[in-house]
Amino acid sequence: MIQLPAAPALTVPSAVVKTSYLVGEQADMKHRGSDAQWLSAASLDFDAFVAERTGVRERWGVPSELFWFTSGEYYIGSLVIRHELTDDEGGGHIGYHVVYPWQNQGHATRMLGDALVRCAALGIDRALLTVAPDNAASIAVVRRNGGVEEGGLNSEGELQFWIDTSVA
Template sequence: MIELLEPPRLTVPSTALKTSYLVGEQADMRHRGSDTSWLTAASLDFDAFVAERTGVRERWGVASELFWFASGEYYVGSLVIRHELTDDEGGGHIGYHVVYPWQRQGHATRMLREALVKCAGLDIERALLTVAPENAASIAVVRRNGGVEDSLNDEGEMRFWIDTASA
């Protein structure tokens, strides 16, 4: 296992992480058996790729912000904060993933904890997260961060609310 010299933290997307980002995402997509073709365009013009992901942007019809979880030169995963819920509340306020090589090392728990602090700073008092029922690892992450199960959404995902003040 690679020993990180400093704990990863949420950062804005950066061109400095090009190689680590592309390798991490490719490994993750291949591990899941997903299409990696989008990485070709990203690798050809990484500066533009990063620029499209930086700052508050409208995604899913609401203002949102993308962060990368990184330690030095190492990209560990991505996280998005929706500043408000979509009409159908699909996806909730926070979505995250840790790329395959870094999974099962506690990164998602720390990433979500940092996101909850950012949500509190955006005056989001209770953050909604949705998780596929078969995703036991993510359910555990949400519960470790104070998630309280509510119901299933229209897509059959579990809904969890987290009080951001406790973050």
Template sequence: MIALTTPPRLAPPTTRVRVSYLTGEQADSVHRGRDTDWLADAARDFDGFVADRVGVRERWGVPSEVFWFTSDEHYIGSLVVRHEPPEDDLGGHIGYHVVRPWHRRGHATEMLRQATVIARGLGIDRLLLTVEEDNGPSLRVIEKNGGVHDGRNPDGQLRLWIDTASVPSGG
């Protein structure tokens, strides 16, 4: 197991993690049975791939920002902060994933904690997150960060809210 010498943090996508991004996302996609063809395009022009992900962009019909969770040259996962939830009520403010090689080490919990600090800085007082009922690991991550259940969305996903002021800034 790789020992991280620097605590991971959310930051804008960077070319510094090229190799670990491509290998981590490939391992994760293969494990989930998902297509990996998109990684060939990313590998051919990683600088352009990263540039397309930096800054506030319109995604899912709302302004959003992509962050990567990294430690030095190690890519651990991705997180999206939507500045408002999509109008169709089929998603929340935050979407995240940790690539397979880094599962079960507390990274998703810390990513979400750091995302609440970013959201608070954007003036978002309450974060909406949605999760499939059978996704126990993600549900535990949200609950560890103060998520409070609030029914289901039209797709049947659980809705949870996090008060950004209740989550500590430091890790």
């Protein structure tokens, strides 16, 4: 297995991880059987790709911030924090993925833990996470970070978990 140079951390998007990002996302897209066409533009102008993803931006109608989970030149996954919930609360406060080559090594669990610290700093005392009922891996990640299921399925058919960020 690859030895990471340091414990991974949430970082702002950066060209430092360009190769690892492109290869990792392409591997993940192929594994999921998803269209990887969006990587074409990213590979041609990665600086522009990064610039479009940096800072607090209006996405889904609410201020949101994107982070990459990285160690040195290695890109492991992505995470978004919505500073406010959308009107229907779809997607919750935090969304994330770990690219296929790095899955099942505890990265999502640690990445969500780091995000909860950031949520607490933003004044989000209780973070909402929404997860498809058949996504056993993500349910495990949320539960290990203190997620408590509450409120039944939302309008998108996803389970709703609340996490007290003060214990993060």
